[in-house]
Amino acid sequence: xxxxxxxxxxxxxxxxxxxxxxxxxxxxxxxxxxxxxxxxxxxxxxxxxxxxxxxxxxxxxxxxxxxxxxxxxxxxxxxxxxxxxxxxxxxxxxxxxxxxxxxxxxxxxxxxxxxxxxxxxxxxxxxxxxxxxxxxxxxxxxxxxxxxxxxxxxxxxxxxxxxxxxxxxxxxxxxxxxxxxxxxxxxxxxxxxxxxxxxxxxxxxxxxxxxxxxxxxxxxxxxxxxxxxxxxxxxxxxxxxxxxxxxxxxxxxxxxxxxxxxxxxxxxxxxxxxxxxxxxxxxxxxxxxxxxxxxxxxxxxxxxxxxxxxxxxxxxxxxxxxxxxxxxxxxxxxxxxxxxxxxxxxxxxxxxxxxxxxxxxxxxxxxxxxxxxxxxxxxxxxxxxxxxxxxxxxxxxxxxxxxxxxxxxxxxxxxxxxxxxxxxxxxxxxxxxxxxxxxxxxxxxxxxxxxxxxxxxxxxxx
Numbered sequence: 001x002x003x004x005x006x007x008x009x010x011x012x013x014x015x016x017x018x019x020x021x022x023x024x025x026x027x028x029x030x031x032x033x034x035x036x037x038x039x040x041x042x043x044x045x046x047x048x049x050x051x052x053x054x055x056x057x058x059x060x061x062x063x064x065x066x067x068x069x070x071x072x073x074x075x076x077x078x079x080x081x082x083x084x085x086x087x088x089x090x091x092x093x094x095x096x097x098x099x100x101x102x103x104x105x106x107x108x109x110x111x112x113x114x115x116x117x118x119x120x121x122x123x124x125x126x127x128x129x130x131x132x133x134x135x136x137x138x139x140x141x142x143x144x145x146x147x148x149x150x151x152x153x154x155x156x157x158x159x160x161x162x163x164x165x166x167x168x169x170x171x172x173x174x175x176x177x178x179x180x181x182x183x184x185x186x187x188x189x190x191x192x193x194x195x196x197x198x199x200x201x202x203x204x205x206x207x208x209x210x211x212x213x214x215x216x217x218x219x220x221x222x223x224x225x226x227x228x229x230x231x232x233x234x235x236x237x238x239x240x241x242x243x244x245x246x247x248x249x250x251x252x253x254x255x256x257x258x259x260x261x262x263x264x265x266x267x268x269x270x271x272x273x274x275x276x277x278x279x280x281x282x283x284x285x286x287x288x289x290x291x292x293x294x295x296x297x298x299x300x301x302x303x304x305x306x307x308x309x310x311x312x313x314x315x316x317x318x319x320x321x322x323x324x325x326x327x328x329x330x331x332x333x334x335x336x337x338x339x340x341x342x343x344x345x346x347x348x349x350x351x352x353x354x355x356x357x358x359x360x361x362x363x364x365x366x367x368x369x370x371x372x373x374x375x376x377x378x379x380x381x382x383x384x385x386x387x388x389x390x391x392x393x394x395x396x397x398x399x400x401x402x403x404x405x406x407x408x409x410x411x412x413x414x415x416x417x418x419x420x421x422x423x424x425x426x427x428x429x430x431x432x433x434x435x436x437x438x439x440x441x442x443x444x445x446x447x448x449x450x451x452x453x454x455x456x457x458x459x460x461x462x
Contacts, residue, residue, distance in 0.1 A: 003121040004089040006030045011117045013109060015101025018075060018212065019062060024097040026079075028113060031090035033124035036273055037080055039066070039073045043096040052080055054271035054294035060287035064268050074099040077267030077287070078189075082110035084270050085180030088119055089126060105189035105212035107263055111181050129301050131278030137293040144282075144289040146265075148297070151279035153177070158262035158282045164192070164218045166244035170258035180266070186252055187259035190214035197225060214256065215246040261285050272298050309446055310424055312342050312350065319343055320387070328387055328396045334360045337380035338423065341387055348426045351384030355444075357417040372415040377450045378406065381440035384423040389436035389458055398461055404435070405455040413449040420444060425454075434458040 012027040031038065037052035048071045050056060059065040063075030079100050083091055085107065093100075103109040136147040157173040174184055191213055217240045221229075229238050229246075239247045253259055265282050268290035276297075282290070320328075320341035329336065338351040355372055362370040382403065390396035415421060422443045429437050435457045442450040 002126045004033050004124045004126045005087060005119050005121055006032075006035075006090040007088060007114060008118040008120050011113045013101060013103070013113055015103050017097055017099030018102035018105075020074070020097060020099045022097050022099070024095060024099060024101050026100050027094040028117075029092040029094060031092045033090060033122045035090040035092070037083060037090075037270060038092055039076070040092060040094045041071055041073075041096075041098070042094050044071060051273075052076065052271055053273060054291055054298045057271065057291045057295070060291055064264075064271070064287045064291055072098045075102070076100070077264050078103075078105075078107045079110055079267070080270035081180075081263050081267030082107040082114060082185065084266050085177060085185060086111055086114045086119060087177065088114065089275075090122065102189075102212045104186075105214075106186050106260070107184075107267075108186040111185045115181075126275060128275045128277050129272070129297075129304075131276065135297060135300060137289065137296050139286075139289045139292070142284065142286070142289070144284040144286055146280065146282045146285060146289055146293040148276065148278040148280045151277065154276050155279040156262050156265055156282070157280070158258050158265055158285055160258045160261050161284055162192070164216070166216050166218050167192075167257055170255040172255050172258035172262045174262060174266075177266075184259050184263050184266070187256050187263050188212065188214055188249070188252070189260055190216060190257050192216050192218045193221065193225075194219055197228075214249055214251065216257075217244050217246060265290055269294050269297075272301065274301060307448055309443055309448065310350070310422065312352075312422065314342075314352070314420070318352075325387065328390050329383060330397075330400050331383060335379075336383070337376060338383050338387075341384070342422075344388060344391065348424065349384050349388040351380070351387065351423040351425075353380055353421040353423070355415055355417060355419045355421060359417075362417065370417050372419075374409075374411045374450060377411070377415060377421070377442050378409060378440075378452055378454070380421065381423045381425060381442055381450070381452060382454055382456055385425040385436055385438050385440060385454060385456060386458075388425060388427075388438075389431055389434065389456065392431055393434075393458070399434075399458045400461055401456050401458050403454070403456050405453075407453040409450070409452040411450050413444070413447050415442075415444055415449055421449070428453070 007028055007030050010027055010029040012025055014025050017024050039050045041048050050066050050068045050071055050073050056066040056068050058067040064077045066073040066076055131148050131150050134147055134149045138145040154177050155175050159171045161169045196215055241247050265285050271294045318340035322339055338353050340352040342350040342352055361373055365373050386401040425438045425440045427438050437455045440452050440454050441448055
């Protein structure tokens with residue numbers, strides 16, 4: 001079981017926001033288990049927190065921008081990619097502006113900061129979403145598509161095609177996230193000349209210079225444009241190399257553009273909020289399609305988690321057998337409806353019943369189509385909860401259990417002879433004065449068959 005991880009101590013970086021042009025200080029701080037990645041705007045009253053959550057994405061122009069209750073974080077993807085690439089789960093990211101520093105346009109400096117302070121394990125197991133079937137999202141307007149398919153590890157492939165001769169078609173693949181630091185982290189952001197002109201004309205990339213972006217020249221540069229570029233970036237001379245990029249930078253890789261797009265995919269999919277065990281293939285990825293896919297995947301995961309079917313090894317010795325159950329519960333056959341207690345804590349209990357054709361209720365329900373009555377499934381869930389509440393008193397044999405309330409009951413599938421029922425009951429609130437309020441679910445054949453919110457009270461026998 002892989003443990004969650006955070007950084008060992010805090011570390012700060014300073015730089016300029018690419019689009020805001022403002023000086024910004026960013027501090028990485030260790031975070032508790034299950035915190036995930038959270039941004040904190042320390043420059044605003046109350047230091048509001050914005051979780052790295054796909055549902056907070058409001059804009060994807062030139063970066064992935066988050067907003068919660070009017071508080072914004074811009075271009076979050078490079079920082080988030082660094083933490084995923086460094087195998088970190090929980091970090092607090094403090095900013096005194098809305099945008100992290102662009103640095104050199106990659107994740108390199110963020111990775112170096114993380115490695116400088118080091119990473120440590122935490123006392124909690126990392127959660128994964130294991131991909132079981134192909135999930136996809138397509139942007140019909142652009143033809144961009146992202147799919148994820150089953151795989152033992154998190155793998156990412158990015159394929160880019162901008163329809164320009166200067167860049168052409170490029171691919172990049174990351175087979176193991178441990179290679180992120182050496183193969184992907186230093187891949188820098190890029191822009192085409194026609195985009196750059198538009199951004200400058202609209203007052204964007206105020207923090208841009210020719211040290212944090214590769215510029216692909218996809219059109220002939222006029223003398224006016226050349227002079228504007230010199231002025232914007234404070235250069236006396238700008239020229240175009242033979243490979244079609246401005247002469248400010250030397251490519252780290254022939255396919256650096258595809259590698260950076262892969263970096264963006266990793267950063268944007270960090271907004272799903274859980275590690276993925278699956279292979280991602282992104283065709284013509286961009287922040288819009290990346291984050292729309294992240295939203296779709298996040299929604300699927302939440303639905304599956306809500307309906308997640310617990311798995312227990314029924315071959316192991318039970319926590320309580322039928323004799324121990326009868327020492328606690330006052331019920332007796334034919335109204336004792338649980339056979340075993342599989343596990344129990346202060347806040348939950350798991351019971352089991354083997355449903356056989358010999359059950360007396362099958363005589364009349366129904367003679368030609370035996371189905372376990374739903375009301376008895378609810379009773380069996382309550383008896384499992386009764387074990388939990390009666391275990392809080394020293395003399396359970398002197399108590400009886402009474403229903404107080406049943407809410408939100410749903411029956412989803414029939415229970416038939418030969419089925420094995422699993423009952424999982426979780427406390428909604430702490431047990432007080434012998435009152436147990438719990439969410440109860442019943443499972444059979446890998447499906448949720450019934451659910452209910454139950455309240456019961458134990459009372460001493462008169």
